Amino acid sequence: MSILIRGAVVLTVNDNQEVIEEGDVVVEGQTISYAGPKREWQTSFARVINGRGKLLAPGFVNAHGHAAMTLLRSFADDVPLMYWLEKRIWPVEARLKREDVYWGTLLAIVEMLRSGTTTFTDMYFFMTQVAEAVEESGIRGVLARGLVGVGQQAEKGLEESEQFITRWQDEAAGRITTMLGPHAPYTCPPAYLQKVMRLQEKLNVPVQIHLAETLEEVRRIKEQYGLSPVALLKETGLLERPVIAAHCVHLSSEDIDIMRDYEVHVAHNPGSNLKLGSGIAPVPEMLERGVVVGLGTDGAASNNNLDMLEEMRLAALLHKGSRQDPTVITAHEALQMATKNSARAVFLNDVGMVAAGMKADLIMLDLHKPHLTPRHDLVAHLVYAAQPDDITLVMVDGKILLENGELTTLDEEKIMFQAQERAMHLVREQTEI
Amino acid sequence: MSILIRGAVVLTVNDNQEVIEEGDVVVEGQTISYAGPKREWQTSFARVINGRGKLLAPGFVNAHGHAAMTLLRSFADDVPLMYWLEKRIWPVEARLKREDVYWGTLLAIVEMLRSGTTTFTDMYFFMTQVAEAVEESGIRGVLARGLVGVGQQAEKGLEESEQFITRWQDEAAGRITTMLGPHAPYTCPPAYLQKVMRLQEKLNVPVQIHLAETLEEVRRIKEQYGLSPVALLKETGLLERPVIAAHCVHLSSEDIDIMRDYEVHVAHNPGSNLKLGSGIAPVPEMLERGVVVGLGTDGAASNNNLDMLEEMRLAALLHKGSRQDPTVITAHEALQMATKNSARAVFLNDVGMVAAGMKADLIMLDLHKPHLTPRHDLVAHLVYAAQPDDITLVMVDGKILLENGELTTLDEEKIMFQAQERAMHLVREQTEI
Numbered sequence: 090m091s092i093l094i095r096g097a098v099v100l101t102v103n104d105n106q107e108v109i110e111e112g113d114v115v116v117e118g119q120t121i122s123y124a125g126p127k128r129e130w131q132t133s134f135a136r137v138i139n140g141r142g143k144l145l146a147p148g149f150v151n152a153h154g155h156a157a158m159t160l161l162r163s164f165a166d167d168v169p170l171m172y173w174l175e176k177r178i179w180p181v182e183a184r185l186k187r188e189d190v191y192w193g194t195l196l197a198i199v200e201m202l203r204s205g206t207t208t209f210t211d212m213y214f215f216m217t218q219v220a221e222a223v224e225e226s227g228i229r230g231v232l233a234r235g236l237v238g239v240g241q242q243a244e245k246g247l248e249e250s251e252q253f254i255t256r257w258q259d260e261a262a263g264r265i266t267t268m269l270g271p272h273a274p275y276t277c278p279p280a281y282l283q284k285v286m287r288l289q290e291k292l293n294v295p296v297q298i299h300l301a302e303t304l305e306e307v308r309r310i311k312e313q314y315g316l317s318p319v320a321l322l323k324e325t326g327l328l329e330r331p332v333i334a335a336h337c338v339h340l341s342s343e344d345i346d347i348m349r350d351y352e353v354h355v356a357h358n359p360g361s362n363l364k365l366g367s368g369i370a371p372v373p374e375m376l377e378r379g380v381v382v383g384l385g386t387d388g389a390a391s392n393n394n395l396d397m398l399e400e401m402r403l404a405a406l407l408h409k410g411s412r413q414d415p416t417v418i419t420a421h422e423a424l425q426m427a428t429k430n431s432a433r434a435v436f437l438n439d440v441g442m443v444a445a446g447m448k449a450d451l452i453m454l455d456l457h458k459p460h461l462t463p464r465h466d467l468v469a470h471l472v473y474a475a476q477p478d479d480i481t482l483v484m485v486d487g488k489i490l491l492e493n494g495e496l497t498t499l500d501e502e503k504i505m506f507q508a509q510e511r512a513m514h515l516v517r518e519q520t521e522i
Numbered sequence: 523m524s525i526l527i528r529g530a531v532v533l534t535v536n537d538n539q540e541v542i543e544e545g546d547v548v549v550e551g552q553t554i555s556y557a558g559p560k561r562e563w564q565t566s567f568a569r570v571i572n573g574r575g576k577l578l579a580p581g582f583v584n585a586h587g588h589a590a591m592t593l594l595r596s597f598a599d600d601v602p603l604m605y606w607l608e609k610r611i612w613p614v615e616a617r618l619k620r621e622d623v624y625w626g627t628l629l630a631i632v633e634m635l636r637s638g639t640t641t642f643t644d645m646y647f648f649m650t651q652v653a654e655a656v657e658e659s660g661i662r663g664v665l666a667r668g669l670v671g672v673g674q675q676a677e678k679g680l681e682e683s684e685q686f687i688t689r690w691q692d693e694a695a696g697r698i699t700t701m702l703g704p705h706a707p708y709t710c711p712p713a714y715l716q717k718v719m720r721l722q723e724k725l726n727v728p729v730q731i732h733l734a735e736t737l738e739e740v741r742r743i744k745e746q747y748g749l750s751p752v753a754l755l756k757e758t759g760l761l762e763r764p765v766i767a768a769h770c771v772h773l774s775s776e777d778i779d780i781m782r783d784y785e786v787h788v789a790h791n792p793g794s795n796l797k798l799g800s801g802i803a804p805v806p807e808m809l810e811r812g813v814v815v816g817l818g819t820d821g822a823a824s825n826n827n828l829d830m831l832e833e834m835r836l837a838a839l840l841h842k843g844s845r846q847d848p849t850v851i852t853a854h855e856a857l858q859m860a861t862k863n864s865a866r867a868v869f870l871n872d873v874g875m876v877a878a879g880m881k882a883d884l885i886m887l888d889l890h891k892p893h894l895t896p897r898h899d900l901v902a903h904l905v906y907a908a909q910p911d912d913i914t915l916v917m918v919d920g921k922i923l924l925e926n927g928e929l930t931t932l933d934e935e936k937i938m939f940q941a942q943e944r945a946m947h948l949v950r951e952q953t954e955i
Binding site for chain 2 (some may be wrong): 116173505511
């Protein structure tokens with residue numbers, strides 16, 4: 090079954106940052122077979138979609154998050170980080186059940202599809218339920234069972250990771266890939282990371298880890314090991330594996346050199362870093378040295394939304410202001426960060442661009458909006474002015490998942506109802522204890 | 523004619539930050555006559571609006587901007603500030619005609635109403651056209667003719683200001699108030715500010731000025747006068763008048779003391795300050811010392827949208843991150859900044875709260891959205907997660923201007939068409955020169 094999307098302005102996000110003013114995109118099965126100027130077709134298509142007056146772009150790749158934390162959206166805001174974790178988030182998470190994670194993840198997927206995300210990255214627990222949510226919804230997922238290397242769950246986590254990866258890697262018609270997910274240097278001591286590395290060699294999947302998120306983390310790791318968190322991971326040998334590190338807010342110049350030398354990928358989470366008071370990551374410096382930097386929302390408890398348009402805008406604005414230089418991270422660079430570079434960051438090489446041979450993960454936006462008028466520069470419009478509601482079509486793996494405001498695979502009402510009920514139940518339990 | 527809005531969750535933003543879980547709001551004419559718990563009414567109403575499942579809040583007050591610059595949205599991004607001004611913005615502005623400003627302002631009003639703004643502040647030229655746009659649309663406007671104190675326009679600006687203020691103050695059924703608008707210390711030397719002050723004494727309106735926006739401004743003023751921009755305005759005597767100062771990014775501790783002592787109001791514009799690389803204003807420090815800080819979008823050429831939801835979110839996030847303290851500028855404080863405090867900042871004392879006796883400037887949002895689920899904290903939802911499309915109703919001065927996605931007073935299609943045509947024409951002229 091092939092689909093022709095006809096006459097849209099196409100932001101290819103290819104290596105030439107090509108913008109096709111009046112383009113055709115042909116999708117055959119899961120894949121884009123043509124993306125170029127409008128032409129006459131002799132072929133007959135199962136469907137022709139009118140793209141006139143629309144902007145077509147790669148779907149966003151959310152490089153870091155914890156989907157089911159939607160259940161804790163607005164549960165604890167504007168409080169100190171350790172209080173947030175220890176008194177608010179962890180006690181509730183300790184009572185989360187499989188079904189909570191399932192419905193919380195589905196809520197996240199609804200929100201992500203509605204704001205143009207076609208691939209998300211997840212590090213959480215009850216990952217079987219997360220994989221099922223990916224399978225049912227049609228979205229693409231890069232999934233890791235979060236691992237904490239101390240306490241009773243340490244060994245169990247490794248076992249569950251192996252089972253999960255063996256069961257789900259390349260499943261859901263190839264839309265699921267997996268990772269190992271050691272939480273952070275301060276929760277996974279070197280001896281435990283050694284075990285993770287042995288498992289990595291066996292399973293041959295990348296590793297995702299939180300790294301250098303707060304000054305406090307850097308201080309604690311330095312005190313304990315005499316090294317920065319980045320240098321500690323290098324010492325441990327972890328960085329010789331394919332690694333994506335989330336946050337990377339507090340890096341020394343030497344740390345950035347290590348990241349570059351070991352080709353460590355980064356998931357930049359500007360919204361979460363601001364909201365939790367973690368700080369501002371040295372993204373321009375990382376980009377200058379050639380580090381691959383993708384973009385993530387983190388969980389909804391610390392953002393509080395999963396809107397990659399907002400995250401892309403923050404990435405473009407924040408560093409201009411903090412460095413007092415309006416030329417850093419242009420709109421084009423922010424768009425690349427949210428699409429192609431995020432895909433590279435999570436080790437996917439066939440999404441993030443609109444080009445023949447790539448997976449058909451696309452979004453279309455309606456340009457006929459007051460806040461997108463006049464049309465001087467459409468890349469700037471997408472990065473600095475567009476809103477989730479402008480998105481009229483979301484396609485993942487060649488399948489339309491959202492069209493004209495309606496989700497095609499998910500029962501949104503049921504998901505919102507379940508998420509609301511379960512969240513209220515979890516919080517009531519918390520209050521009662 | 524009276525209207526009852528029944529059963530909404532009401533964020534009053536009154537001095538107790540009261541949230542009414544199931545509230546009634548009664549509007550009589552231009553004014554709120556009741557805002558409190560749901561009750562039985564014997565009165566008959568011209569209309570009863572169902573507020574169940576909705577959030578009702580004061581409309582946003584945009585404390586600083588240049589509405590007609592919508593025509594230059596996405597015309598020049600990611601370039602150095604002086605290049606942006608001298609090579610891109612000013613040459614086009616020099617060719618703007620009355621009708622361009624009229625249509626550009628209407629486009630801004632469409633966008634602002636759609637994102638919940640009920641009062642905007644404007645400093646531009648051809649202000650008669652801006653006033654007409656306010657009158658026709660039903661929005662509330664605080665309007666100032668921008669003044670540059672050097673060159674041929676200096677005296678003409680003062681004359682036009684006097685004519686404009688005399689003609690339009692308290693017009694449009696009281697929805698228009700006016701200000702004097704000396705552009706900035708670096709474009710209005712002290713001798714010119716003296717003239718502005720004499721006019722202020724005669725007309726008795728407040729003064730709006732750009733102040734301490736960039737480090738370069740501070741450096742130039744120090745070099746020329748041996749004083750900071752704030753201290754220079756104090757010396758000149760301007761601060762003894764009612765003044766709102768836009769930006770205030772680069773302030774010394776002494777400057778902030780002066781602002782407090784002279785009760786200078788501030789319009790914080792985080793989006794524009796980031797995008798132009800101006801820096802991050804010391805907002806927590808100003809709030810700690812009791813300075814009144816409102817919130818503005820600035821013009822669409824440097825933002826690139828006029829969405830106060832986004833601006834409010836930026837204000838709440840940015841300072842947490844830059845100070846590494848998640849407790850500064852809570853969601854409640856950001857909401858106050860965008861409503862009540864913005865109203866105070868622009869010298870309006872009867873908007874910005876949902877309370878009996880206040881003008882009926884209100885917005886309602888649909889809470890039944892995935893990104894607003896679950897409902898732990900609705901103030902946090904409004905500040906950290908809501909989108910313009912969630913807004914279902916906008917009322918200004920007791921009149922409904924937007925309901926269920928439709929504007930009631932403006933021809934949106936015609937406005938977008940005119941804005942697009944005029945912007946393209948302006949840019950073509952630029953290229954041809």
